[in-house]
Amino acid sequence: MSDAKNESAVLNRFLMGNEAIARGVIESGCSLATAYPGTPSSEIMESLVRWKTELKSSIYLEWSINEKVAFEVAYGGSLAGKRCAVAMKMVGLNVASDPFTSAAYLGIRGGLVIIVADDPGPHSSQTEQDSRFFSWFAKVPVFDPGSPAEALEMTIKAFDLSEKYQVPVMLRPCLRVCHARQNVTISHPRSQINIGAFEKNWTRWAATPKFRLALHGELNRKIETISSTEIFALPKLIAGDSQSSRIVITSGSVSSHVRDVVSSEAKMSGLSVYKVDLPYPANHSALQSLVDSKTETLIVEETYPVMELQIGNRTKVKGRMSGAVPRQGELDPEAVERIISGFVGLKPKDFEAPNLKVRRPSLCAGCPHRPAFFMIKKLFNGAIYAGDIGCYTLGVNLGAVDTCLCMGASIGMACGFAQAAKQGQDGELVVATIGDSTFFHAGVPALINAVHTGANFVLVLMDNNITAMTGGQPTPATALTADGSKAVPIDMERLIRGCGVEFLEAVDPYDYHALENTLKAAKSFSHEKKAGVSVVITRRPCIRSKNAAVSKTKFQVGENCDKCMTCVRDLECPAISFVKQNKNVRIDPDLCAGCGFCVEVCPSKAISVWGI
Numbered sequence: 001m002s003d004a005k006n007e008s009a010v011l012n013r014f015l016m017g018n019e020a021i022a023r024g025v026i027e028s029g030c031s032l033a034t035a036y037p038g039t040p041s042s043e044i045m046e047s048l049v050r051w052k053t054e055l056k057s058s059i060y061l062e063w064s065i066n067e068k069v070a071f072e073v074a075y076g077g078s079l080a081g082k083r084c085a086v087a088m089k090m091v092g093l094n095v096a097s098d099p100f101t102s103a104a105y106l107g108i109r110g111g112l113v114i115i116v117a118d119d120p121g122p123h124s125s126q127t128e129q130d131s132r133f134f135s136w137f138a139k140v141p142v143f144d145p146g147s148p149a150e151a152l153e154m155t156i157k158a159f160d161l162s163e164k165y166q167v168p169v170m171l172r173p174c175l176r177v178c179h180a181r182q183n184v185t186i187s188h189p190r191s192q193i194n195i196g197a198f199e200k201n202w203t204r205w206a207a208t209p210k211f212r213l214a215l216h217g218e219l220n221r222k223i224e225t226i227s228s229t230e231i232f233a234l235p236k237l238i239a240g241d242s243q244s245s246r247i248v249i250t251s252g253s254v255s256s257h258v259r260d261v262v263s264s265e266a267k268m269s270g271l272s273v274y275k276v277d278l279p280y281p282a283n284h285s286a287l288q289s290l291v292d293s294k295t296e297t298l299i300v301e302e303t304y305p306v307m308e309l310q311i312g313n314r315t316k317v318k319g320r321m322s323g324a325v326p327r328q329g330e331l332d333p334e335a336v337e338r339i340i341s342g343f344v345g346l347k348p349k350d351f352e353a354p355n356l357k358v359r360r361p362s363l364c365a366g367c368p369h370r371p372a373f374f375m376i377k378k379l380f381n382g383a384i385y386a387g388d389i390g391c392y393t394l395g396v397n398l399g400a401v402d403t404c405l406c407m408g409a410s411i412g413m414a415c416g417f418a419q420a421a422k423q424g425q426d427g428e429l430v431v432a433t434i435g436d437s438t439f440f441h442a443g444v445p446a447l448i449n450a451v452h453t454g455a456n457f458v459l460v461l462m463d464n465n466i467t468a469m470t471g472g473q474p475t476p477a478t479a480l481t482a483d484g485s486k487a488v489p490i491d492m493e494r495l496i497r498g499c500g501v502e503f504l505e506a507v508d509p510y511d512y513h514a515l516e517n518t519l520k521a522a523k524s525f526s527h528e529k530k531a532g533v534s535v536v537i538t539r540r541p542c543i544r545s546k547n548a549a550v551s552k553t554k555f556q557v558g559e560n561c562d563k564c565m566t567c568v569r570d571l572e573c574p575a576i577s578f579v580k581q582n583k584n585v586r587i588d589p590d591l592c593a594g595c596g597f598c599v600e601v602c603p604s605k606a607i608s609v610w611g612i
């Protein structure tokens, strides 16, 4: 493919990294893009929808049920000859790892770019995993952008590289690139590129193990050629001069901090900085010659030692392996200053930490998950609470979440707890909780497993109608797709019945007595009768969604209050607090969402309607 920037630049726009990536996807002539939401990647699909509208593009966009399916849809589009993209966060790549690794062997037809947003820190993730290592494991080239502008350029280069070598290519922006803003030059999009219809070739697209071996050899040759011939795999000088005897090699978002520290500090003179755009497959021999020609090299990269490990002789190299760079945590400007000062033997600057009051994350006032957790705790006291990933992980604050492994794991783990209970700890109560989007994502196979194996536990499916934690994206139960086109909504009850579940009830979690009675019935089914898994859907739209019917009714605490603290401690609604000065329990009318659940929670009946 020729250079995508063949059209003259049209204008500058101040864009967030994820908007710039989406623009790169559209400018590349991409026909199909899929995603599953997850911080820090979620705005990529949302920006694609905006660019699609603004540019009147016919690109097909989809929020997929999970990352594996998102990958497979994009891969299918690529085999049909279209340029395709798929976006996810780094833990989503674990879910998509099966088709991802296989697709590298089979190759692609239309350019296929996998955008995987990493979260060093980790600010909003279970792990700090570095997707560049996954790209190495799968033998998929990876671009590592250092800014929103670079992210746009590299998205276009990634499509070109993908088609040139017929391999999937990864773009790995870190959180600081995804959410940074910068003036970015944007161009006219290319027309959608179609390199020809699907060509039947089962030895490639449905290869048996014999052919897979040959395909692995082919992939190895492609990677070797990219590493040894492509300019992106070479270290390029971005600060200082090539005569310096001590150098820093870097890549990705941390490269901006490294360049800033080295360029702005006089004490760093004599150091120069090299950046690698394609950290896998890096040009090993170029890296080795650079390192060999210098007195000492420091490698600063986030999060794992990907480039460092590609250097054969590391006797003159400092980095994560030597301990010169911390092995965990985000490399923010302060950390980079400390690391580089240590490298040149100087005392780092003293940074004054801002004195910010840390507030514990909490479910919103009026969140429909809060009553569900409150009632679970009340009725299943002492149970094992298998939790999951989403806003409802915050049920941990209400003492109703004991575990959180990965998407969909609450149901699988509840099966394990239930089977363990059968072997001696009979009578152990097990309650699993999961949200609607996570249930569709990875909960369904685990529920089938639970039914099939006769596991006795209660599953509370908290259906708030959206993927709330990542900004309110639609789920398969929604009648709309990513760009607002009509979709076929999936009937959750029919799906659950189809899994073989016998006990299934849906209830409004704001309705104290209905919630209590339904959960009691589920408890009786699963734990007293030992009749298998029971499913209770607590259904009410997220308080932040446009479908939420937020009540204008406010509540107040009256004189009956005996300060038992049930509402403050056990319900933990952010609108209710104990005011130390006058030793009163108070409901903040600005925070109260009018759900009315606290009225029933209060044993003294001290909470009542305040006004409308």
Ligand code: SF4
Residues within 6 Å of the ligand: 365, 366, 555, 573, 574, 575, 576, 587, 591, 592, 593, 594, 595, 596, 597, 598, 599
């Ligand atoms: S009604 Fe009570 S529980 Fe509901 S938001 Fe207001 S204070 Fe919180």
Ligand code: SF4
Residues within 6 Å of the ligand: 557, 560, 561, 562, 563, 564, 565, 566, 567, 568, 585, 601, 602, 603, 604, 605, 606, 607
């Ligand atoms: S639950 Fe009722 S009695 Fe207890 S502190 Fe809250 S308002 Fe007061």
